[in-house]
Amino acid sequence: MNSVGEGCTELKREYDQCFNRWFAEKFLKGDRSGDPCIEMFKNYQQCVQKAIKEKDIPIEGVEFMGPNKEKPGS
Amino acid sequence: MVKYFLGLSVLKSSWDQVFVAFWQRYPNPYSKHVLTEDILFREVTPDNRLISRRLLTKTNRAPRWTEKYLPSNMARSAYIIEDSIVDPQSRTLTTFTWNISHARYMAVEERCVYGVNPDNNSWTEIKREAWISSNLFGLSRALQEFGLARFKSSITKTMKGFQFILAKMQGGTPSRTLVETAKEATDKVKETALAASEKAKDLASQAQKKQQYV
Numbered sequence: 001m002n003s004v005g006e007g008c009t010e011l012k013r014e015y016d017q018c019f020n021r022w023f024a025e026k027f028l029k030g031d032r033s034g035d036p037c038i039e040m041f042k043n044y045q046q047c048v049q050k051a052i053k054e055k056d057i058p059i060e061g062v063e064f065m066g067p068n069k070e071k072p073g074s
Numbered sequence: 075m076v077k078y079f080l081g082l083s084v085l086k087s088s089w090d091q092v093f094v095a096f097w098q099r100y101p102n103p104y105s106k107h108v109l110t111e112d113i114l115f116r117e118v119t120p121d122n123r124l125i126s127r128r129l130l131t132k133t134n135r136a137p138r139w140t141e142k143y144l145p146s147n148m149a150r151s152a153y154i155i156e157d158s159i160v161d162p163q164s165r166t167l168t169t170f171t172w173n174i175s176h177a178r179y180m181a182v183e184e185r186c187v188y189g190v191n192p193d194n195n196s197w198t199e200i201k202r203e204a205w206i207s208s209n210l211f212g213l214s215r216a217l218q219e220f221g222l223a224r225f226k227s228s229i230t231k232t233m234k235g236f237q238f239i240l241a242k243m244q245g246g247t248p249s250r251t252l253v254e255t256a257k258e259a260t261d262k263v264k265e266t267a268l269a270a271s272e273k274a275k276d277l278a279s280q281a282q283k284k285q286q287y288v
Contacts, residue, residue: 001100004110004131012112016097019116023124024094028162032122041116048112052129057153058174059114059129065157065170067183071205 005051011044077218079204079225083233084197087240089165089190092198095239096158096167096188102238104231107133109151124160129153134176137220139275143213144179152176165190180208180221202229216277223270 003012018037026033035041052059085092100111108130115127134152136144156171167188173181184204191197204225208217 001111002109003112004129005112008112015113019113020094020097023097024090027118027124027160028090028093030122030162035118041113045114048114052114057129059153059155062155062174064115064125064127067172068157068170068185071183071185071203073203 003048003051004055004057005048008044008047008051011040011047015040015044075214075218076205076207077222079202079206079222081202081229083200083202083229084191085200085233085236085240086197087244088196089188089198091240091243092188092236093160093167095236095243098243099235099239102235104235104238107135109133122163124158126158126160128156128158130156135224137271137274139278140213140217140220143210143278148179149175179210180206180217182206182221182225184225213278216274219270219274219277223274 001012003009015037018040022036025031087095099105100108110129110131112129113126114129115125117125119125131151131153134148134150152173153175154171154173156169158167158169160167167186169186169188170184171186172183182204183206184202186203187201188198189201191199206218206221206225208214208221210217
């Protein structure tokens with residue numbers, strides 16, 4: 001899958017591979033030994049956050065699950 | 075005015091396989107409208123839950139009849155945010171998804187809770203709720219009908235995409251029963267979407283007539 005930042009797709013793929021392995025083999029099995037993908041995530045983030053600014057994608061200040069607050073049963 | 079949708083789906087795979095598939099479901103043969111996917115934020119909380127924010131860009135698939143009512147320079151792709159919480163202790167995955175572009179025309183918000191199926195604990199159920207609304211004068215009902223029909227048709231693609239990836243992960247082909255059931259569901263959804271599209275066209279032309287007399 002491509003990243004929204006055209007130059008970030010490689011970094012995204014590397015990070016995804018690391019994450020998917022950790023998620024299946026450690027996180028879901030209750031292993032709390034910590035995230036081995038932090039460096040890769042940082043590199044990927046630097047790239048994608050830059051692309052987001054350049055494309056003016058309106059994610060600034062959007063609260064986590066913001067619109068869910070006003071929904072019944074949340 | 076808001077259209078509300080509530081549905082329940084079942085995947086014949088265990089919760090952990092579904093949660094793994096959740097992060098790997100793009101691309102799949104049913105996701106041609108999804109153009110990009112990015113994780114913008116991710117963190118493990120002190121109580122060991124994984125929170126993430128995923129940004130998607132999708133093609134803006136509006137029907138031809140809306141073109142004369144909407145600006146000609148309207149962006150062809152839409153931005154969608156999906157926030158999620160994975161809780162391995164309770165074996166649940168909760169998502170909240172909404173569009174952060176084109177919201178003046180139509181806002182679609184969806185909340186899903188994935189969990190172990192209570193009748194068969196090697197299966198996973200998805201409780202899905204959605205709120206679809208549109209503010210445009212005169213057109214809101216028409217757009218909402220269209221939005222709801224498109225949303226329902228998206229669910230079929232989502233489920234097929236999941237089944238595809240799960241089968242791939244498990245080294246087999248999707249079970250015949252699921253494929254047959256899915257085909258019935260697709261046919262039914264197509265009928266519903268077509269009916270809604272016709273109804274929406276009708277409402278839109280009524281709205282246009284009303285405007286002429288104002």
